[in-house]
Amino acid sequence: MTVTFAEKLERIPHYEPGTSLDDAKARAETPDAIKLASNESPFPPHPAVIDAIARAAEGINRYPDPDARALRRAIADHHETEPGRIAVSNGSCEILLAAALALCEQGDEILFAWPSFSIYPYLAPLCGAREIRVPLGDGYVHDLEGMLEEVTAATQLLIVCNPNNPTGTHIPAERIDSFVESVPARTTIILDEAYIEYQINDDPDTTLDLLAKHPNLVLLRTFSKCHGLAGLRVGYALCSPQFRAAVDAVRQPFSVNALAQAAATEAIRHQDDVADRVEKNVIERVHVEERLRELGFDTAESQANFSWLDLGDLDEEEVVESLAKAGVAVRPGTPLGGPGHLRVTYGTRPENERFLEALDALT
Ligand SMILES: *Cc1c(COP(=O)(O)O)cnc(C)c1O
Helix, strand or coil: CCCCCCHHHHCCCCCCCCCCHHHHHHHHHCCCCEECCCCCCCCCCCHHHHHHHHHHHCCCCCCCCCCCHHHHHHHHHHHCCCHHHEEEECCHHHHHHHHHHHHCCCCCEEEEEECCCCCHHHHHHHHCCEEEEEECCHHHCCCHHHHHHCCCCCEEEEEEECCCCCCCCCCCHHHHHHHHHHCCCCCEEEEECCCHHHCCCCCCCCCHHHHHHCCCEEEEEECCCCCCCCCCCCEEEECCHHHHHHHHHCCCCCCCCHHHHHHHHHHCCCHHHHHHHHHHHHHHHHHHHHHHHHCCCEECCCCCCEEEEECCCCCHHHHHHHHHHCCEECEECHHHCCCCEEEEECCCHHHHHHHHHHHHCCC
């Protein structure tokens, strides 16, 4: 006799670590390998954030504030809303998993676009729901009309990733507004805005105005990307108090640790630093996208901190392998739902040059 595990485990996608195998491969090849595989910020946190972590470290014999009051207050102040509308989490992925558990039963449906964020396919198998994937439309952009057509009485959760990972494409807030209007009020809509700071079409807080009108809307944000705190795991949702209570009911207390709370509370005070990171990213985006086109690659129109490129005749596996040999870790498209493509995160200028040179050598 041996132990057996839940049947649903068979349906959960095989785990592809975020700090991907390709990264390990690249490191094995060259000690100075660069990581352009996980959409992290190439810049360390603000020095004041590191100080805040050091100060908080002295008190970690105590449990953190289970309600993360200081952090939720700081986030609420920043977005000019109420702390009651802020749910914080151990990375924003925790909110996605908790939302699936809190919203869905057997037979319910979870609707999202594809290719989109690699965590979404975990949700339905975890909670026994059925997943409906709607292919991206022209230009790798969400097909919102197509998604609306798939909404049924069973659709408990609908996710729109904007800008979309892995394609970087952005839907303007005006389109999001009319889309949210069209979705029935019984369906929870999660707008995953992990990269919203990086886009320059709209003020990143435009979508906040929709929250007041639509209690079924959840905006998902993270400190992992442009705030540079991926290693600490802090995310948050701007949501109704009911949604916050629901996700709290299905996850452990104290999910955001003391160092993470202190760091994020400090990080959100430094909006000048965020603006600086965003500006640097825009400069790299323009540069990398232009060079990629010069090299003959078609790319999706990125409004994020990464490019999604069509490899054309090149073999995806060989390209990833060769880049790894040159010490550049990127993400192959196949596990992300886009065979024949590559996702590359923007690093510093020298890092981006190294990627472009290594890619150029293959064409
Ligand atoms: C990186 C990312 C997140 C953030 O995940 P965390 O758990 O907050 O680190 C959320 N959504 C998308 C689409 C992402 O790419």
